Amino acid sequence: MTGGQAITSRAGSGGPPRPDRRARRRQETIAEILDIARDVMTAEGVNGLSLAEVARRLGVQPPSLYKYFPSLMAVYDALFAQGQRDVVATMTTAMADADPGLEALIAGLEACGRWSLANRAVAELLFWRPVPNFRPSPESFAASIEMVRLQRGALADAVAVGQLGPGALEEDAVFLVSALIAGVLTQAIANEPELPWGEGRFSPMFPRLMRLLPAAFPLPD
Amino acid sequence: MTGGQAITSRAGSGGPPRPDRRARRRQETIAEILDIARDVMTAEGVNGLSLAEVARRLGVQPPSLYKYFPSLMAVYDALFAQGQRDVVATMTTAMADADPGLEALIAGLEACGRWSLANRAVAELLFWRPVPNFRPSPESFAASIEMVRLQRGALADAVAVGQLGPGALEEDAVFLVSALIAGVLTQAIANEPELPWGEGRFSPMFPRLMRLLPAAFPLPD
DNA sequence: GTCTATATTATGATAGAC
DNA sequence: GTCTATCATAATATAGAC
Numbered sequence: 001m002t003g004g005q006a007i008t009s010r011a012g013s014g015g016p017p018r019p020d021r022r023a024r025r026r027q028e029t030i031a032e033i034l035d036i037a038r039d040v041m042t043a044e045g046v047n048g049l050s051l052a053e054v055a056r057r058l059g060v061q062p063p064s065l066y067k068y069f070p071s072l073m074a075v076y077d078a079l080f081a082q083g084q085r086d087v088v089a090t091m092t093t094a095m096a097d098a099d100p101g102l103e104a105l106i107a108g109l110e111a112c113g114r115w116s117l118a119n120r121a122v123a124e125l126l127f128w129r130p131v132p133n134f135r136p137s138p139e140s141f142a143a144s145i146e147m148v149r150l151q152r153g154a155l156a157d158a159v160a161v162g163q164l165g166p167g168a169l170e171e172d173a174v175f176l177v178s179a180l181i182a183g184v185l186t187q188a189i190a191n192e193p194e195l196p197w198g199e200g201r202f203s204p205m206f207p208r209l210m211r212l213l214p215a216a217f218p219l220p221d
Numbered sequence: 222m223t224g225g226q227a228i229t230s231r232a233g234s235g236g237p238p239r240p241d242r243r244a245r246r247r248q249e250t251i252a253e254i255l256d257i258a259r260d261v262m263t264a265e266g267v268n269g270l271s272l273a274e275v276a277r278r279l280g281v282q283p284p285s286l287y288k289y290f291p292s293l294m295a296v297y298d299a300l301f302a303q304g305q306r307d308v309v310a311t312m313t314t315a316m317a318d319a320d321p322g323l324e325a326l327i328a329g330l331e332a333c334g335r336w337s338l339a340n341r342a343v344a345e346l347l348f349w350r351p352v353p354n355f356r357p358s359p360e361s362f363a364a365s366i367e368m369v370r371l372q373r374g375a376l377a378d379a380v381a382v383g384q385l386g387p388g389a390l391e392e393d394a395v396f397l398v399s400a401l402i403a404g405v406l407t408q409a410i411a412n413e414p415e416l417p418w419g420e421g422r423f424s425p426m427f428p429r430l431m432r433l434l435p436a437a438f439p440l441p442d
Numbered sequence: 443g444t445c446t447a448t449a450t451t452a453t454g455a456t457a458g459a460c
Numbered sequence: 461g462t463c464t465a466t467c468a469t470a471a472t473a474t475a476g477a478c
Contacts, residue, residue, distance in 0.1 A: 183404020
């Protein structure tokens with residue numbers, strides 16, 4: 001199922017494929033590997049990921065994968081990095097479409113929740129750290145700092161427009177907020193892994209929790 | 222390192238050890254196996270538990286363990302059941318020592334949090350369900366129903382004494398409450414696994430979250 | 443960039459001697 | 461209730477042919 005195109009083009013032109021074409025093909029294969037890896041994690045658990053199973057599903061022999069990733073941990077790292085980028089982009093878009101302040105904060109967290117239930121396995125990898133001996137590379141980790149920055153910005157906006165009190169500017173405000181979304185997500189993923197955001201017993205609690213934010217960071221009298 | 226006592230007593234009396242003595246020794250070994258299993262999970266992750274490693278640490282050969290547990294999953298189930306009993310007992314005690322109602326609810330949840338950070342690996346097994354193909358047996362699962370019952374009772378008490386509004390009697394109130402403790406715990410375990418309850422960035426948020434309960438279940442006007 | 447072959451290591455589990 | 465020996469399986473990873 002692979003190589004047909006490349007061989008055809010090579011036979012047709014008589015020359016080797018253009019470098020960018022080869023590079024693009026390589027990127028496609030990498031993307032396919034990561035896609036399959038996500039499927040495997042969803043089916044077998046985050047720890048159940050194995051290069052052997054990925055190779056089986058891709059229809060190649062395990063050693064071939066080492067041309068694309070130097071180790072299993074490198075695959076985890078790529079999944080982590082891509083997932084983190086993906087969730088941050090999703091949150092950023094959702095926040096940009098909402099009024100700055102509390103609405104944007106809630107929209108961003110809700111987008112994070114929706115994404116996490118739609119990408120359960122990667123969300124576990126990102127937020128639960130279930131793989132021993134796996135530490136995300138510094139570059140991967142950088143994106144999670146961006147996530148905190150996003151939330152801090154929205155909290156500051158909410159203070160600026162008078163929706164929240166000055167407590168929301170404190171350093172730990174973001175930890176309180178992230179515990180709220182983490183709680184809903186953990187319960188949903190652990191107890192109702194098949195249900196999307198908005199269904200089940202836990203994610204519908206999210207809007208109610210968000211309505212508590214003004215009480216958590218009260219305006220000064 | 223074992224067997225010395227039994228051989229001595231057998232040699233001394235000339236007869237076989239009394240059945241209850243043998244049974245007690247067996248229970249001690251089972252307890253020791255579970256103890257070591259907890260250590261292994263703490264060190265290698267919940268999924269890193271293996272009978273081979275337990276046997277190594279216990280100083281026996283792997284097949285010997287099958288005299289005590291029929292499979293690895295049976296060990297997980299025993300850990301699950303014991304952990305669930307343990308955390309429910311801890312919560313029950315903490316709640317009994319507090320005023321019925323909101324204080325008891327908070328004391329129970331706080332005890333659950335303290336226990337979970339002190340028993341990280343088992344808490345992950347209980348609340349995250351990270352082991353694929355592991356379903357707790359019905360008996361094990363029964364204790365987690367008791368946990369819900371405890372919380373519902375405290376919520377009802379809080380309504381009865383006028384601390385919370387009637388919303389706390391609704392079926393989903395316990396899901397909201399459990400999302401609060403789950404959020405703090407998830408963040409603490411994932412990001413600061415070495416820190417006990419009360420330290421770090423997340424578990425100190427718990428009292429602040431509990432102070433939001435009256436706003437979550439407001440009294441009628 | 444794919445393959446075969448292989449090294450190395452590990453696992454869960456069973457049979458059967460003692 | 462312990463052991464040795466073994467089965468069956470699986471994993472990551474490397475060497476080297478094509």
